[in-house]
Structures are given as structure tokens and as C-alpha cells.
Amino acid sequence: MWEVNVLEKTIYIRMRNRVQSKPDEKVLLKDVAQIIAPEAVLSNLKSMMVHQLTQTDRNIVIIDVMKVINMITTRFGELEIQTIGPAQTIIEVTFKKKGVSIPFFLLIWFLLFFGSAMAIMNFHDDVSMRSVQEKIYTIITGKKEAKPLLFQIPYSLGLGLGMILFFNHVFKKRLNEEPSPLEVEMFNYQMDLDNYVIIHENKESMKKTNDDD
Amino acid sequence: MTTIKILAVSFFGFASGLAVGSGFVAFLTVLGIIPRLTQLTKTMKMIQQYEWAVVFGALTGVFASLRDPVLHISPILLIPLGIIGGVFVGMLAAALTEVLNVLPILAKRIRLDGEIVILIMAIVLGKIFGSIFQWLYFVHH
Numbered sequence: 001m002w003e004v005n006v007l008e009k010t011i012y013i014r015m016r017n018r019v020q021s022k023p024d025e026k027v028l029l030k031d032v033a034q035i036i037a038p039e040a041v042l043s044n045l046k047s048m049m050v051h052q053l054t055q056t057d058r059n060i061v062i063i064d065v066m067k068v069i070n071m072i073t074t075r076f077g078e079l080e081i082q083t084i085g086p087a088q089t090i091i092e093v094t095f096k097k098k099g100v101s102i103p104f105f106l107l108i109w110f111l112l113f114f115g116s117a118m119a120i121m122n123f124h125d126d127v128s129m130r131s132v133q134e135k136i137y138t139i140i141t142g143k144k145e146a147k148p149l150l151f152q153i154p155y156s157l158g159l160g161l162g163m164i165l166f167f168n169h170v171f172k173k174r175l176n177e178e179p180s181p182l183e184v185e186m187f188n189y190q191m192d193l194d195n196y197v198i199i200h201e202n203k204e205s206m207k208k209t210n211d212d213d
Numbered sequence: 214m215t216t217i218k219i220l221a222v223s224f225f226g227f228a229s230g231l232a233v234g235s236g237f238v239a240f241l242t243v244l245g246i247i248p249r250l251t252q253l254t255k256t257m258k259m260i261q262q263y264e265w266a267v268v269f270g271a272l273t274g275v276f277a278s279l280r281d282p283v284l285h286i287s288p289i290l291l292i293p294l295g296i297i298g299g300v301f302v303g304m305l306a307a308a309l310t311e312v313l314n315v316l317p318i319l320a321k322r323i324r325l326d327g328e329i330v331i332l333i334m335a336i337v338l339g340k341i342f343g344s345i346f347q348w349l350y351f352v353h354h
Contacts, residue, residue, distance in 0.1 A: 099324075100323060100324055100325055101323075104323055105323055105325065108319065108323055108332070108335075109331070109332070109335045110335075112332060112335040112336050112339060113335045113336070113338060113339035113342070114339060115339065116306075116335070116336045116337075116339030116340045116343060117339040117340065117342050117343025117346065118343065119306075119340075119343070120306065120339075120340045120343040120344050120347075121343050121344075121346075121347045121351065123306075124344070124347055130348075130352055132278075135277075135278070135281075136277075136291070136294070137288070137291065138281075138283065139277055139281070139282055139283060139284055140284055140286050140288065140290055140291055140294075141284075141285065141286065141287075141288045141291075142283045142284070142285040147348075147353075148291065149348065149349075150288050150289075150291045150292060150295070151291040151292075151294065151295040151298075152295065152344075152345075152348035153295070153345065153348070154291070154292045154293070154294075154295030154296040154299065155295035155296070155298050155299040155302075155344070156299060156341055156344035156345045156348065157296065157299060157341065158295060158296035158297065158298065158299020158300040158301075158302075158303060159299040159300070159302055159303040159306070159340050159341060159344055160299075160303060160337045160338070160340055160341040161296070161299065161300050161303060162299060162300035162301060162302065162303020162304040162305075162306075162307065163303040163304065163306060163307040163333070163336065163337045163340065164303075164333075164337055165253065165300065165303070165304060166246070166249060166303070166304045166307035166308060166311075167307060167311075167333050168253060178252065181245075181249065181311050182311060182316060182317070182329060182333070185311060185314060185316070185317050186317045186320070186321075186329065188317075189314070189317040189318065189321070
């Protein structure tokens with residue numbers, strides 16, 4: 001009987017990793033966490049406000065699970081709360097959604113385009129690609145050729161193909177659906193950023209020992 | 214005296230070969246091209262064969278560059294050879310770009326994280342353009 005009683009009163013909370021929210025919005029508990037709770041308190045819990053976004057919040061707010069537990073216990077009294085998963089939620093305040101600016105985008109695109117063109121030419125020069133290719137031509141055919149285009153044009157096209165293969169974007173559906181190294185890299189970068197803001201924007205985890213208030 | 218000279222020269226040759234060979238393999242390993250290829254083709258079990266392919270390829274290259282053999286075959290063979298060599302260098306270049314971790318940061322800055330393929334295509338087309346431009350025009354001026 002006692003065990004059943006305890007189980008009925010247990011609330012399970014799992015904070016979400018990252019939530020997007022509009023400015024000046026009320027952030028409810030159901031927005032920042034998944035909840036399993038007894039029917040009696042569930043709807044009240046879900047609609048409990050955990051944070052009111054204001055202009056002073058800027059674009060990142062961290063909701064720590066300790067704050068949430070504190071709120072629940074002051075409002076609903078002694079309930080058993082079990083937390084699972086991440087210890088905090090990052091609220092990303094999305095102001096008016098800015099689109100990609102076209103001139104800026106074109107600038108970057110041509111920067112990358114001509115940058116790569118320059119880089120590959122410097123690389124070829126650096127490793128004496130030309131003389132190696134002339135040598136390969138002579139090995140295969142026995143003739144000397146100052147312009148071994150028969151080798152060089154396929155080489156140039158293969159160069160592009162190799163990059164596409166490495167990033168696996170074009171043949172994604174055909175080869176396999178695993179994430180490409182770049183997608184993993186993007187994800188890692190985002191995780192690093194998240195980790196940074198979790199520690200630096202969360203006042204609780206940065207408290208100094210003599211900071212008593 | 215000559216025996217010592219021969220021994221010393223072969224020892225230095227062997228030592229420098231060892232250094233260059235291990236450096237080459239270390240370079241390939243850091244860039245992770247072979248794992249990427251096995252992942253694409255799902256042939257992880259054959260990885261040992263791939264290692265041997267690299268070793269034999271390097272040895273063939275050594276032979277070709279030191280002994281100047283001549284095969285007298287049709288020049289058509291150069292086309293697949295060119296494509297294969299290009300794909301390999303392309304993968305090297307792509308792996309280097311990835312190691313430098315430029316693209317994720319750049320894509321996030323201009324809020325293009327969803328369409329990163331456009332940035333990749335800029336680099337890919339740039340490489341093809343640069344390469345063709347070099348062989349058709351640049352080297353002869």
C-alpha cells in the first residue's frame with residue numbers, strides 16, 4: 001500500500017536540450033520539459049510558468065532543473081521528483097526571424113569559390129603536379145607531351161567528385177543515410193556552443209564561494 | 214671501405230624511407246579517408262586489404278618515379294587514371310577543409326546551417342575551375 005502511494009506521488013521530469021521561444025513569451029513547464037506525473041497534478045504542472053521572458057533576457061536563457069524543482073515544491077508541496085536526462089534547458093529567444101542576406105551570401109560564395117581555386121593551384125604548383133603528370137603520360141604511352149590533357153581533364157573532374165564523395169551530399173540517398181562528416185561537425189560545434197552557454201549563462205553554476213546573496 | 218660505404222648508404226636510405234613511409238601513413242590516418250570510404254561502401258571488413266592497397270600503391274609510385282619505366286599502352290588508360298587520382302586528391306582536400314573546421318562556423322555566421330551544401334558546392338566548383346584553368350591556360354603563360 002505504501003509503495004503504491006509513493007509511486008503515485010512521483011513526478012518524472014526530463015528537461016529538453018534546446019527550446020526556441022518568442023520574446024516576451026511566458027515559458028511554461030511543458031515547453032521546457034517532458035513530464036510524467038499523477039493525473040491530479042499533471043495539467044497544473046504542465047501549465048506552470050517557469051520563466052517570463054523580458055527584454056533584459058537577451059537571446060539565451062538557461063532554466064536549471066534545480067529552479068524547476070524548487071518551484072514545484074513551493075507550489076505543490078512535498079512531492080517526489082525524479083529528474084532524468086539533461087540538468088538544464090537552453091531557451092533560445094528568436095527575435096524576428098532574419099533571412100539570409102543575399103549580398104553577404106554571394107560574397108561568401110565567391111570567396112570560397114575563388115579561394116578554393118587559388119588554393120588548389122598553389123597546391124599543384126607546390127607538389128610539382130605538372131611534371132608528375134607529364135611523367136605518367138610518358139610512362140603509359142612512351143611519348144613526351146607538354147599538355148597531357150587526356151590525364152588532366154579527368155583529374156580535374158575527379159577532384160570535384162572526390163570532395164562530393166567525402167561530404168556525401170549528392171549520393172546520400174543512394175549510398176547510405178548516415179550523417180556526413182560535415183553534419184557531425186556541425187552538430188559537435190552546436191554542442192560545444194551549448195556547453196559553453198550552459199556554464200557561462202547559468203548564474204547558479206558560476207557562483208563564487210564568497211557570493212552569499 | 215667500400216663495404217662500409219655501401220652499408221652506410223643503404224642504412225640511410227632505409228631510415229629515410231621508413232620516416233617518409235610512416236609519415237605518409239600517419240597523414241592518411243589523420244585525415245581519415247580510408248575509414249570514410251569503408252563507411253560509404255560498407256566494407257569495414259576489408260580494411261586490411263585497403264592498407265595493403267595503399268602500401269603497394271606507394272611502392273608502385275616509388276618504382277615509377279625512380280626507374281622511369283615505359284609501358285607503351287594506349288593513352289585512353291590515362292582517363293580512368295586521371296579520374297581516380299583526382300578523386301583521391303579531392304578527398305584529401307575535402308578532409309583538410311573538414312579538419313580545419315571552417316565550414317560549420319562560416320555557415321552559422323551567415324545563418325545558412327540548413328543549406329550548407331551550397332557552400333560545399335562553391336568549394337567543389339572552385340576546385341574544378343582552378344584545376345582546369347591551371348592545366349588549360351595558367352601553366353603555359
